[in-house]
Structure formats: structure tokens, C-alpha cells
Amino acid sequence: MLKDELTEALNEQMNYEFYSAHVYLAIAGYCAAESLDGFSNFFIVQAEEEKFHAMKIFKFINDRGKKVTFAGMDTPVNEYKSILDAFEHAYKHEQEVTRRIYHLSDLALNDREHATMQFLKWFIDEQVEEEAMFDSIISKLKRIDKDSNAFFMLDAEFAQRTFTPPTGE
Numbered sequence: 459m460l461k462d463e464l465t466e467a468l469n470e471q472m473n474y475e476f477y478s479a480h481v482y483l484a485i486a487g488y489c490a491a492e493s494l495d496g497f498s499n500f501f502i503v504q505a506e507e508e509k510f511h512a513m514k515i516f517k518f519i520n521d522r523g524k525k526v527t528f529a530g531m532d533t534p535v536n537e538y539k540s541i542l543d544a545f546e547h548a549y550k551h552e553q554e555v556t557r558r559i560y561h562l563s564d565l566a567l568n569d570r571e572h573a574t575m576q577f578l579k580w581f582i583d584e585q586v587e588e589e590a591m592f593d594s595i596i597s598k599l600k601r602i603d604k605d606s607n608a609f610f611m612l613d614a615e616f617a618q619r620t621f622t623p624p625t626g627e
Contacts, residue, residue: 459522459523460519460522460523460524460569460571460574461569461571463565463569464562464565464566464569464571464574465519465522465524465525467561467562467565468515468518468519468524468562468574469519469526469527469529470529470558471515471558471559471562472512472515472516472519472526473512473528473529473531474555474558475508475509475511475512475515475555476508476509476512476531477531477532477534478505478508478511478512478551478555479505479506479508479509479512480505480531480534481534481535481548481551482501482502482504482505482508482548483501483502483505483534484534484535484536485501485534485535485538485544485547485548486498486499486500486501486502486505487536488536488537488538488544489501489541489544492541494541494613495613495617496612496613496614496615496616496617496618497541497544497612497613497616499616499617499619500616500619501544501548503619503620503621504548506621507621510621510623511581511584514580518574518577522573522574535547541599541609542596542599542600545592545595545596545599546596548592549589549592549593549596552585552588552589552592553589555585555588556585556588556589559578559581559582559585560582562574562578562581563575563578563582566578598612599612
């Protein structure tokens, strides 16, 4: 049985995952305004992933017989100095998501809530991937710096990105 504190924390994380989608849609809007459609697509796909994560938590809370609650959200940043700045912002955001997932894991561990600990393992693995991906892209952006050919090749690569929910989820 989920304790109230853990249920509240799961609801907060679900809401934060929806907020994450807004963060990435705001960055997508910035990219689109800069005529960088591939980068915009990258963040639109990222937003879809975040909504998937939120709904995964939504379902878990319901499956555990608890009530899902929604809260308002802050306005995300809509302006950036550069694409690099936008990706650095996204990376910091993912680090905050990781911190929050770890906090949830600590709560579940303290409550000896094994089903929740198992559920959160997927999110921990996902965060390792997310942080590594953003770190790698930031490194590439720093390396290509002013090389417009490489920059537009990366933009074209990101235009091909799609979201397919993991099977069995």
C-alpha cells in the first residue's frame, strides 16, 4: 500500500514530467523561430517522451489504487541565446529530473515499497540515457561551433527523429 507521502511525491513527479514536455515544446518553439526545423523536431519528440513518462506514472498511481492529482505549472523559458544554450538548459533540466527520481526511490526504499522501487528502476535507467544523450549533443555542438555544414547536418539528422513508445510499456 502506497503511503500518502509517496503517493504525493509520485503525483508531483507526474506533474513534473508534464512540465518537462512544456519545457521541451518551448525549446522546440525557439528552434522553429530560428528556422531550425530538425532541432525543433528533436524537442517535439522529447516532449512526447516526457508525456509518455507522465502517463506511465499516472497509470502506476491508478494501478496502486491511489488518486492522481494535477497541479498548475510554471511558465518554461522561451528564449535562448543559442541552440547550445537551449541544450545546456535541457541538460540541467534532465539533471533535476534525475534528482527527483532519486528522491522518489529513496522514499520508496524507506517505505520498503518494493513495487514502487521496481517501477522506478525503469526511470533511473531512462535518466542515465537522457543525461548521456544531452551531454553528447552538447559536446558535438561545442565541437562544431561555427562549422555551419556540421551544424546543418546535425539539424537534418534531428529532423529524422521519431518517438516510438517502448514495447511492453
